[in-house]
Amino acid sequence: TSTKEYWHVDLPGTPEGEPLVIKGAVVVATQQGLVRAYSRYLAGGSDAPTILWEWQAPQGLSCPPVALASTVYSPSDKDIVIVPLQGGEVWALDLSGFMDISQPGGPNDGPYTSEPSPQGTHADIVWSASLPGEVKRVMPAFGRIYVLTAEDTLYALDDDNGTVTLTLPLQEITDVLFGERYLYVANSSGALLFMEPATGKVVYSLNPTNESITHLRYSSGWLYTLTETHLIALDGDPDDNSDGKIDINDTDEGMTDAEVGPMDLIFVTNLTASPTGFFCSGEDLVLIGEEDGIEVYDVEKRSMRYRVEEDFRGFVGASKSLILYSSSGVSLLTLPPTPSLPETLWSVSIEAFSLSFLDGYLYIYRPGGLTVLGSENKPPWVSINSPREGDVFFTEEEIEVDLGGSYDPDGDEITFVIISDKEGVLYRGGADGASIVFSEEGRHLLTVRAEDPYGSFSVKRLNVTALEKKITLFPSPALNVAVLLCYGGTGYVEFSEADVAGIEGRALVQPVSMRFVPLFENEPYLISWANISFDSSGVLPPFGMNLSRAGVFKLVNEEWVRMSGGRGPGERVYWANTTEFGSAEMTVVAGILDNQRPSLFGGTATRLRRGEYDFSIYYLDYDDDEPLEVVLVVDNQTEYSMVQEDPFAYEYAKGVKFVARSVRVPRGGGEWHTYYFYARDSYLGGKSRYYSLHILPNHPPVPVPGVSMKVKVNQFVTFNGSRSYDPDGDPLSYYWDFDIRDGFQVEKEGAVVVWMFTEPGNYTVTLKVDDGELNATAYIHVEVYEPEKASPRGPSVLLGAAILLLVVIIFVAVFLLVRKHREEAEIERMWEAEEEESATYRRKGKIEE
Incomplete structure (x- = not known):
């Protein structure tokens, strides 16, 4: 931001809150009830902004106004300014409209209108609402206007017409905040409520502390709570499985480090003094204002990075800079990523009550008016192609700094300044490429600053390391292994052929252990890189080993991992480079490690x-x-x-x-x-x-036991339930009961069974079919009867017997008469042939037969 004054206007009364910079307007308000909208940018040749509209409230403001405006990131169908007045009134004004009137009191031409040539500058009133109780805070969120009154009652107003859609009576409220999903409410007893914004339903009720929670902030999914003595970071949505309950089934999202009760606790850290302000800058920093300074907390390391000792009235923070304002002036400070003193980039002697910052312009409420700093001058853009973060170099060695791609949006000339935190300015000039040399060993914080002639600049930083070059060569006869090691530090490197377990029988390797030995206790060291090479040309690998597995391997999480490298000139010459020294000691194996993951x-x-x-x-x-x-x-x-x-x-x-x-x-x-x-x-x-x-969902089976029947007692009866079926095709089990009067009892199993009823009567036969999970029953009725017995002997029986005897007698008599007649005829023929003796004898013989 340029320190040049862009424009200034006088305001009658004391400013309320901070300037609202929305789209092309700057809305200012005074405690006495004046609300006025200025154009952000000056018209050609003008030195004062245009008044777009103004409104004089019937009474003074009870708290700062807020704006609801449509943006790319927060689309809305309206642009309104919400003005809370004393006595519980809330007014909504059209941001871009005003009344077309020739005299006060004219008709309102409706909200959301814009007239380029107004006859008057009175605001369009969209709606107004009256609430019981003094308004102490207004918050637009989730398509509503939430209003907190002095009685700790939270109202939700429809942003279209101001109708009250929700009333939430609360107790001892210290702060209210909206996140991506919940409404967070904190009170003086340390309780923290997670509420549904639309209904006010309490989803979770947590107690992360017993102290009064003074401030709440939400950033990148984390909910920060501030007490008089602690900064507490929580998971902003601990219901990780979205079932509406915080319980043991919630799996950690990965950004937290502990489960404490019904919440994800990220970290807790102590404060050195009572807080007066609170600001979160994305995922990097948390800034906590105190009476005599600002504590800068590192979110990644979860501890205080450093403390800025400054007298201030308020501040606006960002990820890498900080704007302080007080009764003596406004200052812009850098926030370095390491615990070093912040650098003051510029300061102006303007007493400030509050301020806003947007698009390179600084809007400052000061006694008597509003001052805007900045201009159309845009800062240069700096690009660092090399070196890169974490690069390692040696002292007295030229390092090429490539700043190609840096540019100034306005086409202004750029001056580059390269600064080391150890050695000061290493280069200043206009070329986008330079050579620098480190003379001091150790880690250097490099700052590259691109400036234009008008005070605008941009900064980028990175960490590099400079080492005093020490090279050690270790040759090993086995596999012709050689290690070329480059390191820095006061000490020496000890090599040994280490014993490596876990690869017996599956490898042909040469283990090499490297250990840094400091000459003094706790002496710092840094191993830069190692080049390990070997030649296996004269070695015959064991049977079955895969030559493509040859290389240099390092043990990572109990697994041997091939290091980056390649093959040398020969077919079986290999090498690898490493900068992966995480400690003073490292062991590698060079050779063939034939074990691939199944x-x-x-x-x-x-x-x-x-x-x-x-x-x-x-x-x-x-x-x-x-x-x-x-x-x-x-x-x-x-x-x-x-x-x-x-x-x-x-x-x-x-x-x-x-x-x-x-x-x-x-x-x-x-x-x-x-x-x-x-x-x-x-x-x-x-x-x-x-x-x-x-x-698939299971359906109950359908039993089909057959049809009702009538059978004799003591008769075998077949029952067939094979026509039963399961809609899902599941196999079925069949269970039969043949008399339901004594309850269902399994008397037979199977699709087709045989049963005998020994007593006559009416029986209910039950068939139950089961698919292993569900079952169903069906019934048929069986009538069992006893057949009629034969009657005693009487006259009819005797009569039948007599008739039968008579028939037998007649048959015998007829048979005897026929036989006698045949014999007499034969005797007569015998006498007639008496003379013929031979014939007589023959006939006689026949008669005798």
Whole structure:
């Protein structure tokens, strides 16, 4: 921001709040009730802004006005200024309109109008509302105007017409704040309420402290609470699974470090003095104003970075700068990222009550009026292509600083200044490229400042390190390993051939351990880089080892990871570079480490019956390692061991199938489940992708027991329920009861059964079918009867017997008469042929036969 005065206007009365800079207008208000809108920018050739509209309230203001305006980030269908008056009145004025009248008291031409040539400058009144109680704060949010009164009652007004849509009586309120999702309300007892803005329903009630909460701020999902002695950072939405409850099922989003009771607590830090102001600058800094200074807290490190000792009335903060204002003037300070003293970039002797900053302009309420600092002069843009954050260099070595791409939006000439916090100014000039040299060893904070001739500038900073160059060469006969090490610090590097466990039988490597030994206790050191090379041309690798796995490896989280590098001129010459020294000691292995992570693919789930599945997966290990375990994990919590489908398949490099049989998956209506597979060989583990499993809603089966019937007692009867079915196709179990009078008792099982009733009567037969989860019953009626018995012997029986005897006698008599007649005829023929003896004998013989 330029310190040149852009324009100034006198105001009658004492300013209230801070200037409202909205779109093309600046709205000012006085405690005496005057509200006036000026144009932000001067018309051509003019030295004073145009008055767009003004309104004299019937009484004074009770608290600062606020604006509701449509922006790219906060779209709205209206632009209004909300003015709270003494006595509980709230007025809404059209930001861009005014009344077309030739004299006071003319008709209102309606809200949201704009006249380029007004006859008068009176504001358009959109609506007004009257509330019981003095207004002490106004907050536009979520399509409403929220008003807090002195009686600690929160009202929600419709921003279209001012109608009261919600009334919330509260108690001992110390601060109210709106976040992305909730309305946060704090009170003097340390309670913190999370409320739904539309209904006022209390979703969560927390007690992060027993002290009175004086200030609330919300930034990047974090809710900061301020007490007289502590700064407390909470998760702004602890309901991480969005079920409306804060409970054990809420998983941490990842930005918090502890679960304390029903909330995500990020950190708590002590204050050195009572706070008077509070400002959050994104995810970097929290600025807390106190009576004699400002504490700057580092959010990442969760501690105070430094303290700015300044006398001030108020401040406006940003991520890298701070504007202080007081009775003596206004100052712009830089906020360095390290605990060093802030730099004052400029200051002006203007007594300020309050101020606003937007687009390079500073709007300052001062005694008697409003002053605007700044101009159309825009600051240069500085771009640092090299070096980069964290780069390491050596002392007395030329370092090229590339500032190509830096520019000034106005086309002004740029002067670059490169400053080291250790050695001061290293370069000043107009070229966008320069060479600098560090003479002092250690970490340097480089500041690159781009200035134009009119006081506008921009700054970028980065950290680099300068080391005194020390190079040590360590040769090893095994595998021809050589280490070229460059480091800085007072001490020396000790090399050794370390013992490395966990790679026996799977590697041909040369372990090398490097350890920095300081000459004095707690002497600082920094290892810059190491180049490790080896030549395995004369070494025959063990059978089965993969030569493509040759390289230099470092142990990271119990896993050997190949370091960045490449191959040398020969086919089996390898090298690697590292700057990954996290401590004074590091061990690497150079050679062939033939252990690749197993992979899992082709996962399937085969349904056996509802909720019961067979799972399978293919295990592949290019090292041909047999797995120690293959595990199925359902819903990220239940594990099932898997077995090899073919126990005689050993070609793991080609893929072997593993199965888990008859796994019961929790059932429910329309549920989705996830599952994955995990396998581990002797050294490494592998995990498959996630699979989905959808269990459809279960429907009850339909029993069909047949039809009612009538049967005899002691007779076997067949009952057929095989026409019963399940809508989901689930297998069914059949249970029969043949007399419901004594309650349902399973007397037979099966789709088709046979039963005998031993007593006559009417029976209700019940068929119950079950699909393993749901069951249903149906009934048929069976009438069991006893057949009629035979009558005793009487006259009819005797008569029948007599007739039968008579028929037998007649048949015998007829038979005897016929036989006698045949014999007499035969004898007569015998006598007639008496002379023929031979014939007579023959006939006689026949008669005798």
